Amino acid sequence: MSKFNIELSSVPDRENLVAEIWYEKKMVAEVNKETEKFVIEFYLDEKISFMLDEFLEVLENAKRRILER
Numbered sequence: 001m002s003k004f005n006i007e008l009s010s011v012p013d014r015e016n017l018v019a020e021i022w023y024e025k026k027m028v029a030e031v032n033k034e035t036e037k038f039v040i041e042f043y044l045d046e047k048i049s050f051m052l053d054e055f056l057e058v059l060e061n062a063k064r065r066i067l068e069r
Helices: 052-068
Strands: 006-008 018-023 024-034 039-042
Touching: 006 052, 018 052, 024 052
Parallel strands: none
Antiparallel strands: 006 018, 018 024, 024 039
């Protein structure tokens, strides 16, 4: 079972929906598409590690979910 969770969210500082990426109980990144390209912002205040392939899969899933909306 993955420790990642993706939540689509409408936040006040963005025009479009964002995909918040949570790892366990911490938000680690946000994927948004405010322009024609996707952008990722990281929100880390400490060292955290996870499997790269799993994280890449989560990023692709977040991108797909934004495009479906």
